Amino acid sequence: MTVDGEVRRLSGEADEPGWEVDPDDEWGVAVITTVGRQLRLRREAVGMRAAEFAVAVGYGEDLVYKVEGGKRIPRQEYLDKADEVLGAGGLVAAAWEDVKRVRYPKKVRELAKLESQAVEVGVYESNGINGLLQVPDHARALFEAMQPPYSPDEVERMVAARVARASIYERTPAPALSFVLEEAALRRPIGGTMVSRRQLERLLEVGGLHNVVFQVMPLNCETHSGMDGKIELLKFADGSAVGRSDGAFNGRPTSDPKHLRILELRYGTIRAQALSPRESLAFVEQLLGET
Template sequence: MNEGVDEAGWDVEPGDEIEPVVQAVGHLLKVCREGAGMRPAEFGELMGYGEDMVRKMERGQRIPRPEFLDRADTVLKAQGHLRAFMEDMRKARYPKKVRELAEMEERAIEVLLYRNHNIHGLLQTPEYAKALFETHQPALTADVVERETAARMSRKAIFERDPAPTLGFVQEQVTLERPIGGRMVLRRQLEHLLEVAQLRNVTFQVMPTEREDHAGMQGLIDVMKFGDGTAIGRSDGAFNGRPVSSHRDLQILELRYGMIRAQALTPKESLAFVEQVLGRL
């Protein structure tokens, strides 16, 4: 029996607002199984899982993968009732904080981002993201690494939106040179970055390490602006790292971000720098 958490799904986070939906899907799974005249152990054997895992999903304590529901729909002859929840479970399997961030990114019309420790998540390849999560201390479990990596990759849907939002990235030079995951992972990461940086709605700049005047010494900056005129932003070194939305606080972050962009290499110079780094790998 395959009891691997990688294949079955993930536990529901206590108190998560998605919990009622997962419970409803679990109840439907149980109804379909019983309607097919199968015991939990028998169904689990057909699906490749143990009885305990099946019961956990039916109780709504485990988020089934979309692929699991797809196969279960066929096995139980559910006529598409289980498949109807595949997209809901795809979203549910990501951590709450990631779902909330993705929801804001879906609404944003302009996003301003500055990173100084690693390449921004929206620019990361799966291999780079996985390697980055594997550097966490205390070490994350393989299940958590997979879940976080998948969640981060799901946010790349922002590049497929129409109309496309305006995206501005500024990266510290060191983030493009540190070989997270090894030289080949970094090479593929930089090649991907060059592709994204040439999109018409994307502006990418590099902050040189040698820059003496540096407005970004207080840490990362995120600013998202929405179509209704509202915005939200945060920075490690401002407002105790808390998200802010008042006009006055956002002005401070935008002023700092504007200075960072002015001090960074131009977009053309930045692409040339990335190509130079690639040439040394």
């Protein structure tokens, strides 16, 4: 199933073709404002009122005004339908190439860009399941449980962004990926039994890939070097790297060689303390059988 197919489940406004624009995302605002203006000019050029256009494309008039006013990010199907209705010969549909670059929140885009460039990614998660490993329903359950609560529209956008990051598994050449997750996170039934089963199945699927090393930190581990929180390490083809840890350097990303050596030491020690990859996959299979 495609990313759009996975996330097209929420009802109400979330079923509309797009997401609200973050006013603090200057680039995103500029792109969406330009696309919206072009849509309005083309609609007016063919003599269609907003209400007529809304009926023709199959969406609400309020949504049309939001897209044209640069307040909402249109999805690809909206632009395709608008292109057809306006007889734009593919010019409106082509705007998707610009829109898709800003459809997700700024912070997510920055993270996804780094992940898309990394040749090695190492992650230790102290509380949950890393976003690169989450199935859509697990991600949705997490976002819906946050306080203060997100709107359905915000949940929709964040789930789509998280699912899209999984494109890292399709890269060629494949990056080397390693994950260490806590046993407690695997046992927590986020989203209910069926969602938990799908999540465990996903871990087995990803853990079986040739470029992925997946490990579990068991609860009975008497020595644990990851009690300070999450660790992330990304290395790039030019030899540079960036890392971050909840418990070091104020939690901020760092590329300082001295800082990176500390994070690499911690991460390497955590991997040594965790179950082996084979033991970890066997453990997940056991949990799946119990779920």
